[in-house]
Amino acid sequence: MTASGSTRRKSNRLKFIIGGLLFIAAVIVMIVSVSQATAEFFMTVQELLESEKDLAGQNLRISGAVIGESIVYDPASGWLSFTIAHIPGDEDEIEGLGGLSEVLHQAVNDPDNPRLAVRYEGAAPEMLRDEAQAVLTGTLEADGTFIVEELLLKCPSKYEDAIPEQVGE
Amino acid sequence: MIPTFGFMTLALGFLLTVYGIGVLIWGVIKKSQACIESARLAMLLIFPLVSLSIIAMVILLLGNHFEVVYVYQVTDQSMPAYLRLTALWGGQSGSLLFWSWLLAGVSMAFSIPKRRQTSGIFPWAGLVLFTTLCFFLAMNLFIDNPFESFWRQADGSWVISMFQPSGGWALLPENGQGLNPLLRHSGMILHPPALYLGFVGFAVPFALSIGSLASGRKDRRWLELARPWMLVAWVFLSLGLVLGMRWAYDVLGWGGYWGWDPVEVSALMPWLSATALMHTGILQGRRDGYKRWNVFLVALTFCLVIFSVFVTRSGIISSVHAFTESDVAIPLLLLLIILMLGSIGLLVFRWRDLQGTHEPRFGFNREVLMLLTDLVLLSILAVCFLGVVYPLGSELFTGSKMTVGETWYERITGPLFFLLLLLMGICPLAAWGSVNFKRIKRRILILIPISLIFPFLIWLLNVKDVLASFVLWLAGLGGLVIVSEFILVVRRAIRQSSGEGLHGLWRFIRHQTRQVGGLIIHLGIILLGIGIIGIEGLQQETQVALSLGESTSLGGYQFTYDGLELYTTDEEVEITEAVLTVTRDGKDVGTLYPQKQLYASLNQSIMQPGIKSTLAVDLYAVMINGDALTEEKAAFAIYVNPLVTWLWIGAAVLTAGTVVAALQEQKQVRLPNQT
Numbered sequence: 001m002t003a004s005g006s007t008r009r010k011s012n013r014l015k016f017i018i019g020g021l022l023f024i025a026a027v028i029v030m031i032v033s034v035s036q037a038t039a040e041f042f043m044t045v046q047e048l049l050e051s052e053k054d055l056a057g058q059n060l061r062i063s064g065a066v067i068g069e070s071i072v073y074d075p076a077s078g079w080l081s082f083t084i085a086h087i088p089g090d091e092d093e094i095e096g097l098g099g100l101s102e103v104l105h106q107a108v109n110d111p112d113n114p115r116l117a118v119r120y121e122g123a124a125p126e127m128l129r130d131e132a133q134a135v136l137t138g139t140l141e142a143d144g145t146f147i148v149e150e151l152l153l154k155c156p157s158k159y160e161d162a163i164p165e166q167v168g169e
Numbered sequence: 170m171i172p173t174f175g176f177m178t179l180a181l182g183f184l185l186t187v188y189g190i191g192v193l194i195w196g197v198i199k200k201s202q203a204c205i206e207s208a209r210l211a212m213l214l215i216f217p218l219v220s221l222s223i224i225a226m227v228i229l230l231l232g233n234h235f236e237v238v239y240v241y242q243v244t245d246q247s248m249p250a251y252l253r254l255t256a257l258w259g260g261q262s263g264s265l266l267f268w269s270w271l272l273a274g275v276s277m278a279f280s281i282p283k284r285r286q287t288s289g290i291f292p293w294a295g296l297v298l299f300t301t302l303c304f305f306l307a308m309n310l311f312i313d314n315p316f317e318s319f320w321r322q323a324d325g326s327w328v329i330s331m332f333q334p335s336g337g338w339a340l341l342p343e344n345g346q347g348l349n350p351l352l353r354h355s356g357m358i359l360h361p362p363a364l365y366l367g368f369v370g371f372a373v374p375f376a377l378s379i380g381s382l383a384s385g386r387k388d389r390r391w392l393e394l395a396r397p398w399m400l401v402a403w404v405f406l407s408l409g410l411v412l413g414m415r416w417a418y419d420v421l422g423w424g425g426y427w428g429w430d431p432v433e434v435s436a437l438m439p440w441l442s443a444t445a446l447m448h449t450g451i452l453q454g455r456r457d458g459y460k461r462w463n464v465f466l467v468a469l470t471f472c473l474v475i476f477s478v479f480v481t482r483s484g485i486i487s488s489v490h491a492f493t494e495s496d497v498a499i500p501l502l503l504l505l506i507i508l509m510l511g512s513i514g515l516l517v518f519r520w521r522d523l524q525g526t527h528e529p530r531f532g533f534n535r536e537v538l539m540l541l542t543d544l545v546l547l548s549i550l551a552v553c554f555l556g557v558v559y560p561l562g563s564e565l566f567t568g569s570k571m572t573v574g575e576t577w578y579e580r581i582t583g584p585l586f587f588l589l590l591l592l593m594g595i596c597p598l599a600a601w602g603s604v605n606f607k608r609i610k611r612r613i614l615i616l617i618p619i620s621l622i623f624p625f626l627i628w629l630l631n632v633k634d635v636l637a638s639f640v641l642w643l644a645g646l647g648g649l650v651i652v653s654e655f656i657l658v659v660r661r662a663i664r665q666s667s668g669e670g671l672h673g674l675w676r677f678i679r680h681q682t683r684q685v686g687g688l689i690i691h692l693g694i695i696l697l698g699i700g701i702i703g704i705e706g707l708q709q710e711t712q713v714a715l716s717l718g719e720s721t722s723l724g725g726y727q728f729t730y731d732g733l734e735l736y737t738t739d740e741e742v743e744i745t746e747a748v749l750t751v752t753r754d755g756k757d758v759g760t761l762y763p764q765k766q767l768y769a770s771l772n773q774s775i776m777q778p779g780i781k782s783t784l785a786v787d788l789y790a791v792m793i794n795g796d797a798l799t800e801e802k803a804a805f806a807i808y809v810n811p812l813v814t815w816l817w818i819g820a821a822v823l824t825a826g827t828v829v830a831a832l833q834e835q836k837q838v839r840l841p842n843q844t
Contacts, residue, residue, distance in 0.1 A: 015531040020544065027548045030581055031555065038577045042560060061572050073797070075714045075804065122712055123793035123804050137574055150574060 594647020
């Protein structure tokens, strides 16, 4: 191999390295900038209410138990409002308290439990009902109302209940 | 009786995996062919044994055996036979059994040809398969046993256990809870089996690469043996993903098909790395290089498969459609760690052996474009992984839990997916060696005027979105490049086979299956991409309450509410069906029938959308606020989804392309052992 051949090989390799690094750098820049703009703080209702940080304008994601009687849909304005009750954010803690459905049941029926009023522009999804778990993405208004952008309710396979109701009679 | 039988056959299968692991290690140490052959025979027996378990489970499901907890959870008396069958994978423990069964099937199919054991790959590849099977069967037996039953005890209480407790007797509930209504859909029949087949299919390429590494082979024999498996697994994985989208689109009623949920994302990840593997696999077939890269990619793919199972079943990452929490997290994590450390260790150990002589040349050629494709695919994969673990990581490092949503994924991966679409259109223009730019220029100059038809068609759809139109135009141009390449290949075939007639043409095409198949697959993906751009970029939606006879308009269509129809199905589902008549400029377009389905026995109702599909646009309506539904007034979410049908068409084209590509693979593997 001549000297010029080896330099050519080196510069060839350099082009790959520079090209690859530029691409990766571009992807990283994109990830960082989009993350700053859209990442959400995952909080429980209690954490949200007790937070001393300024949460206005932040993207928040909260989880809570839906209080059935609070669900109101106003067809004229198209706004849906309801209240959620605090549930622990930690899966292990939920398990320790007797599982998700038990925690949801307790949360709704305990009047001392922290509660949060939320509003959503859109009609009630079918799964929105008493003691459903709602995962809400949105922002906190100045008056303390949570404006929901994305509404998720726990669905399919979670409904597997280990304990049969018929059993026992 | 039947549960015990199913459990026992499963237990025998598990014992055979333990035997297989032991005898293989012994056989390798003692260099005993007899031991290795014995392990191979053991492998052949596991699938029949697990099949007996599956048959037992199916009998239980079909026969209203509600004393079995799993049967109680997923079936009820009113369910038709086909739904009871799909209930096999409708719940956690059943689907895990189904997984093991498919894995056993794949392992058996791999072990049937006797000659493979002589190549030196089998003992190690077998060891990988035995170990994986061992873990899954152990989970079926000890952690998530689908054969457990209810038992009444002497003191009146009841328990769940596998075997009859002393002094207890069987407890038979009158009826089961029934399968979740959302899972009662034809998409559910095919989506999990396809996805699982795709998942377990990658066990074999992974086992082959590990076998090749461990036995010290330096050639690409493992890749040749693995390629048909990779193709089949890849197409099933693709189909599994698309069928899942179709199910979400048809059932969940939010007008979309993909929600970037951690479970979905984790199923996409192995697809991305497998797709990268297919590309560099081709490169390794042509050049003396990419050996380490491909070993890495195949290991990554299978580890991601296990990771996906882990995400879905461990409950560690919160997701809307994760299974109930169970204790499979730890064994799955353990398996993942073993597989990862094993592959990394072997790769490092054999690093020098995998040295290649080839160096790619920088410039506009196919090799560089394929490498760029790999880079884009793996970037998307990295983004996906980051998104899934983001909540865990942020909690660890910043103390407050943060998650990322749909917007995050879309904004980051959108440009990357677009780049992939571009690469697919550009790649056929590039050659392996130096490129004739004149010819490319001529071709592009012919194709660009033709491609202007795409923006024109979009304009006909009443769409004013400039960005989406531009992206669709480029996608259409890419599709045209692929079609023109296809025409060139066929024309060359005709020229070369002149005189031999159709027979000669067929023979030429047969020789080009890899190229022809590849082109069809890429065309399929471009069509799929057009569907996705249509629904992502051009979707229009409105939510509206309509009185009887009242209309609303969206995207140039008028939707009129024409009342309700009520009836009960054979499966005892009470249906409330709204009639929405659709017109455009006064002309009748069709009728949508969104339904509210009430499953009285479950006290659960779901909303089924009414959909009218054409090649240009889907009209999609779903009732909302079902409690306030009356003949006089009903509320709807209405969507106009342009082009989404092309997503499903693209998936069909992609499947056809894979079949064509696999035709030649068959032939190749039958070639004598070269290299």
